Amino acid sequence: MNFFTFDIRKVFLVITLIVLPLIAINMQRKSEEELWFTRPFTVGGAAIQRGFASFSSGVRGTTSLYLDLIGIKRQNMELKTSLAELKAQLGAMTELKMENERLSQLLGFKQASKMNLLAARVIGRDLLHDHNTIVVDRGSVHGVQKNMAALTIGGVVGYTFRVEPESSRILLLTDRYAVIDAIVQRSRARGLVEGVKSSNARLKYLKRSDDVRVGDLIVTSGMFNLFPKGFPIGTVTSIDKSRYGMTQEVEVKPAVEPLNLEELFIVLNANHQDLNPSTGAED
């Protein structure tokens, strides 16, 4: 074999083995520069990696969601129960807050008044639609008697007409059987308020010449010391003056909606309290 005779394949292999590491070293030394021929592979590789990462993340997410379903369901039920409890508590708290406000107002009214008042809670209403009566949880054992006035801060409610030991039935001023002695606050014209139906009453037996206008306030007369004098009953909504009659009839909208009440006062003794502004407000 001649000394200068080479096996070209071996030469190529040797060169490759020597040159390739050199190239690699060279590349490593200039690592901050990205080579143009590696760029497509970098981009492609990154894209494939992102794809795999995304797929893997999706699979892991779905799997974990599926695996956690039982936990989520249980947690959901627990949360729903908690929410329901909280809602109930919130409802009860709101109710208590409103009741507290109402009772505070009533207490303030009672303390400011010189009347002897008994607070009562409404526990029932009439069996028949055509009658407007309510039942309260105070009766003869609490000092309630027949024909005692019932009122609230806003105005007259009615009066007791049937008293049991532990409860009383109150005839609301809107009941057909209710009659309350009243006067027109502005002109002092006198009449009787009678109930018509659940939402209104009527002031009757006013003289034809009596001065009454729409919007006038109708107040209690204070007769027999049942109601305090000058306590609001309602306002005039319309006037019916027949052509030949001697009297006029006036529609009255009650100052309070008696059927919406939850608490009220029974006047054990009005102590002749006068609430008329003309006689010096509350005396």
Place this chain on the structure above:
Amino acid sequence: MKIPWYWLLSLFLMVFTCALLSAMQTSLWFLVFGRFPAPMLWLVVLVYCSVTRPLWEAAMMAYLLTFALAAFTALPFEALLIYSLLMMLVLILIRERVYWGGPTFFMLMVGVATVSAPVLFWLTSRWFDKNPIFIPEIFDWLISALLTMLASLPIYRLYSWYDRVALLDAGSEGRVGPR
């Protein structure tokens, strides 16, 4: 003379349940639903007695029920009694001409009673009161009539059971109807 204990028990149960239902209507319903019109549960009891009892027994029941009901309303006892007897007569007149018994017939009669109730009230009010009903509150009556018809079925079942307890066969319906 043999004392009809079961029959007396049935009377007592009917009146007691009527008072219970009236209390439920006037107090429990009011405290839960406020001003929303309540079903006239007392009327269902009156209809049951009118539909399932012979005339004399129905009249007696009307008296007993009126005693119980008068405690729950401002309407005087006399007016309520006249109203109950009128209602009972209307229902018996219908029953004597059309009768097939059972809950469907009963519900139909409750429907008739709820429709005729405001008319009878208006009439008795015109007759008795100084300040009679001006305009009946129609909307309240309508809602109430619907609820009354719905409530009539369970009450019918309960009263039929009372009758069975009192050994009155077939809810005593065998004793009434067109001749």
